[in-house]
Amino acid sequence: MFSRLIIIGVGLLGGSIGLAARKNGVARTIIGVGRTEKTLAIASRNGIIDVAYQSFEAIPNLVGEFPTLVVVCTPVGEITRNVLGVIQHFGHSEQLLITDVGSTKENLVRAISDFRFIGSHPIAGSERSGPDAADAELFRDRLTVLTPTQHHSQHNIHLLRQFWEMLGSRVIEMDAARHDEILAVTSHFPHILSVILTRMLQADEQQLTGTGFAGMTRLAAGSPEVWCDILLDNNDHILNAFRRFESQLHELTNALQSKDAKTIERLLREAQGRVGSGEWGMESGEWGVGSGE
């Protein structure tokens, strides 16, 4: 499909792209760019990449002759600089297509108008990190959002869609701003809640945590560097999500303060219905149902 796949940042996501691309024959050569010898050594050893460079400027500029896909997998704060650098380094070949895997899209897409860059966000991840956490199946049956604009050719959009589909992902196109607005609610604000729950806990209380608390604080293990970038970049939408959260929280805490059982049970039942009580085989009215700890 591509002659060369260049992955900038061979951690969990970049590494998983490398493994999945190799498994599905997406590119003839997979080139990895990483900041540290160590990461690149692990990526090479694990069969994620064929060739390693410590900066993309060192990659021979043969793009003109071979179709090349560059996927920038750095933290959000470094994506724009890397994409612009790649465009500059590889010149103006039409054989070049560039994308990224960042969790925020609006500012990035606004900053880069080049027709060869289309933003991607594979909604897949893990609180683990680094090339050792890479997984060839990470994108299988997950959703990838593309955020093209009017100056992108159908040919390039189709090419990028094919790429993600070959890695096992479903693909949709969406406006970058709307994407960021939704991700603030489905990912970025939940991350903040996970961090705060973790910080609330006092040392002597830890022994009384169960699988419920562990599940709610799992996200807080994510990389501070990666998440600080995301939270800053999607600042406004996250603060809006926070307001949506507050009104819901006050509805429930008010019901709690006034010991309003009817309202509390209704709020819980509506939430349970959304999570899909059906699939949990819930039998309302039965005794001794899960205490959820």
Next chain:
Amino acid sequence: MFSRLIIIGVGLLGGSIGLAARKNGVARTIIGVGRTEKTLAIASRNGIIDVAYQSFEAIPNLVGEFPTLVVVCTPVGEITRNVLGVIQHFGHSEQLLITDVGSTKENLVRAISDFRFIGSHPIAGSERSGPDAADAELFRDRLTVLTPTQHHSQHNIHLLRQFWEMLGSRVIEMDAARHDEILAVTSHFPHILSVILTRMLQADEQQLTGTGFAGMTRLAAGSPEVWCDILLDNNDHILNAFRRFESQLHELTNALQSKDAKTIERLLREAQGRVGSGEWGMESGEWGVGSGE
């Protein structure tokens, strides 16, 4: 160990106690009490109980001759009534020991001063429910909190401790009020957050949720009946936990509002440290670490 084990409420927890008790030879006969024919039929079919009754009043009163343990596994709101009823029905035999599995202890322990009742809380559960979700290993390596008071004999406390240990659990003793205060932070308030996150999400946003959001909303699938009781019974401690949460939340949202990267990254890093970055193999400064979606 016991001649008879009577489980009142054969759902997830009661059912798991039955399976674990049988597997570890805790009692000669396991008697199940449930509100509905259906639950009792499933419990009998799955080998959870030997004999089924629709109310404990129907159980022949032979306690005087055989050591009997009664475990009340109903929703919190029904425990006191059931324990008092059991005491009344089985008379004043010293061969009787009663406990429960409720997530709240303070009000229950205050309401029942009988020396034969000692409160238990196995910190184990699931968002699933009903006897079909029962698991003989549910208590394995989990912690069970006993909340005895000065009028309980060391003999009875030791007997109950042995019971939980035979099911695979670790056991500690704790003051009931302190237990409720901690559980408000480690379980009850997190449940509320899970419910609110679920309620925040709009229908058209659902497709952009990943494993992170699923993990944060899993608890919201828990039984509204069970959780309404818990939230009402532990009302005050939960509202205190809410205040602890708010001060933490405002520290982070203020940093977000003022785009204070240093503070945000510090707060995230401290949280990551608590979750135990070590075990995740986090390499701070590496590229392309988990986007966590």
